[in-house]
Amino acid sequence: MAAFEPGFVAHVAPAVHSCLVLPGGPRKECGIGTAEHGNSPRFESPPRLAPTDHKVGRALLCSIRHEPLFRCPQAHVLLLDRFSPAIAMLAAPLSGASARTCCSESCISATRAHCEKCLIDHINTAFLPLDARMTHIRAVARFRSSRHNRATIAPSKWRDWTNRATIAPPTEPNAQPPMSADHEILKSIQASPAGLTLAELLAAHPLVARRTAQRWLSQWVDAGIICPAGKGRARRYLVVGSAAPAALAIEQDRFPGFIPLSADSRDILAYIDQPPQARKPVGYQHDFLDAYQPNVTWYLSESLRRQLHKMGKTAQADAPAGTYSRAILSRLLIDLSWASSHLEGNTYSRLDTLELIEHGKAAQGKAAIETQMILNHKTAIELLVENIGTARFDRYMLMNLHSALSENLLPNPTDEGRIRQHAVDIGKSVYRPLSAPQQLDEALDNLLDKANRITDPFEQSFFVMVHLPYLQPFADINKRTSRLAANLPLFRANLCPLTFLDVPDHAYSRAILGLYEMTRVELLRDLYVWSYERSTQEYLAIKQALAEPDPARLAWRELIKQTIREVVTHPGQDALSLIHLAVMANVPQAERSNVQALIVEELRRLHEGVLARYGLRPSEFAAWQTAHSAQPARPAQ
Missing domain, CATH: 1.10.3290.10 (Fido-like domain)
Structure with missing residues (x-):
């Protein structure tokens, strides 16, 4: 029977048990810590991990054949609720909760040795490097296609390093694993004689993030695998050595056809x-x-x-x-x-x-x-x-x-x-x-x-x-x-x-x-x-839908500009006093309050982007800001 490396279960089992808190409270419902099973020192002060952590999922599978806990139907129900259905399905034959979900009826036996072997094969592949894992999975697929006529378990995405399992259609004996996303994008570029823009690549591969695609493209350009042509959004990526870049440059440099010409x-x-x-x-x-x-x-x-x-x-x-x-x-x-x-x-x-x-x-x-x-x-x-x-x-x-x-x-x-x-x-x-x-x-x-x-x-x-x-x-x-x-x-x-x-x-x-x-x-x-x-x-x-300009702002715009400039170029004087004096000297009494409010509003909205409107230099504005921020706040009237 296949076995795990020594000490592996002892290392991960505490994390598994720390995550299995059944409805009803005490763990003794599953026999943990009871006289029947003893108080193992491995379970003292276990580290707590998130239920969705992929390591916990692996530890859960590894513990199936070692711990009596998983023969409890309540534990299996908890697996279905808190972990992925595929992981729970693997545990089902051993827990006795749903034997029909096993990959083969021949697995149902007193020892369940065959099912354990299949399960351990899948678990072991999760710890292999990517290339070795792909080879191992192909071998397991050929084995199952001959002896198992039900569901086959395969990784959902080869680039998914969480290593979770999903149910997939039966694998052909000589089937090749799917390409990674970066290889798919590179293959798309190689298949396009005129090259592809970033927008076209993202449309063809919607699961790839924009920044990820940009990083891959930059790496391939630096490595000399592809070359860019064009600028901005019109930039296209082509395979190095292709005759397309020169033709594309000529095409982009032509006078655009959408402009009518005599x-x-x-x-x-x-x-x-x-x-x-x-x-x-x-x-x-x-x-x-x-x-x-x-x-x-x-x-x-x-x-x-x-x-x-x-x-x-x-x-x-x-x-x-x-x-x-x-x-x-x-x-x-x-x-x-x-x-x-x-x-x-x-x-x-x-x-x-x-x-x-x-x-x-x-x-x-x-x-x-x-x-x-x-x-x-x-x-x-x-x-x-x-x-x-x-x-x-x-x-x-x-x-x-x-x-x-x-x-x-x-x-x-x-x-x-x-x-x-x-x-x-x-x-x-x-x-x-x-x-x-x-x-x-x-x-x-x-x-x-x-x-x-x-x-x-x-x-x-x-x-x-x-x-x-x-x-x-x-x-x-x-x-x-x-x-x-x-x-x-x-x-x-x-x-x-x-x-x-x-x-x-x-x-x-x-x-x-x-x-x-x-x-x-x-x-x-x-x-x-x-x-x-x-x-x-x-x-x-x-x-x-053009809004009508404010008549008061239009009529008094020169005074507003002069007053703003006077305030900023005299940072040592009180702004409100200067505004009040300017309004009193130039505006009729009936309009003074409105014009004064307009000047105060313009002063509050003053920033570097509008200094030229008032004939101000950035240094004058900076000095006024410094003096203004250093002044103590006025007491409330």
Whole structure:
């Protein structure tokens, strides 16, 4: 008869008995500790384990043939209640409670030796290594398939290290054990010539946790088993050595088919898709700007302009300039900051951008330059919206807009908001912009003059989006400046903004390359129209459900800003006193209490993400916070 290692039962039996507390209280109902069975020293002060612990389950099975306890029907009932049915079923033939659940009628005998042998075979396999266990189980399966015509017991999952048993269909004599989950995922990748994304892998293997799959993929990439292709959510995992990665990279780099293109745009793409060595180097073409006559030359046809006006019209069309952009400012800051930064390769998600802008929380694991880029966009957008009544296309607006976007991002800080004084190169392009500062100054003045004379907001917007990056007046960050400046005419006309949501970065870069090297706007125009339609779809819901701005906050917004700034820049003075003095000096008596409450509310909501709105620096805000927290609380009146 098969036997266990010496001392095994003596080691685990106390844990088993400590968990078997039968209904009714005393253990003597099963004979434990009675004169009939004696008081074994093994049962003194046994350690208590959780009933579901897999070690207790094993100990329970091991004790079946050694302890009289398990011949008590009450003990078997307890097993059925507190342990898995499969374990209790194994114990049933020995306890006498349900002999028919045994694997074979031949096991029912006075000695029950055959059933014990089967049981011990299963228990012993639980303590073998995985490979040896698989071999042992296959041998036991072949033995049972020939002599046992009832249920066969097999592990439910080979990767389940709890080693619990479940009832499974009869195993074929030569059947192979199921693959582990990591091998199944790797096999799925190997079976897919084009590779699989993480989302596709998780959909095909729903029992695998996302972080577990990410860890396995990272390990396989480090080991050189698979290789990633693509970025972000579009990243696919392919087998190393496959020809698919190169084909996939080419496929992902193509201009997206869901953006409608004209025949002229396809001609541009055909030229731009050639390698740089096959394209003719070109410089700045003065005729491109000189030939444009405001309100005579049109980049956007009349029918196209009508279509854009129809798409972008809002309920505030007849309101003062900037009313709509102020009303949607919170949403606009997130959408435009995220989408424009994404076109520059920023990996912040939309949710990360929301947390950063609304709560000042930088995303973990992101580079500081990405965080700075998002915050600079926010500051620049606020600059445009807050000065919408006076802003026009002039050097003051353009320089300050570039300064806000480039803060702490340029190698030379003196280049922030200043016309470049040196030559620049365009990556992956054969275009060479102007390099002489005097020529840049003249071309920029000509550009701004023509932009201000354009009457249609969409034509004005697109004109700026074309000629600012083509001229490259700044050392860097020209395209970002053009994307935000293109929204200025739309803000003034209370039209839906152009947020660039869902614009693929490789589509935008191709359209810009066509502009640089061919001075043709058709591809960029098609992308502009598609992008604006996409932006308006995002804002359709908030057009209808837009809350009216608070009239008092709108009327006294300058006073609110000045007072907040006065309070923060004078941390040594009492905040409520400064607010009271400002309200008394500027607000009629009937509105004083309401305006004072608005200022106090704004002060309570002040955080790092809104400092630019009040013209404050982080150091001033930090000093005010320190002084404010050090002040003792006022006694209750």
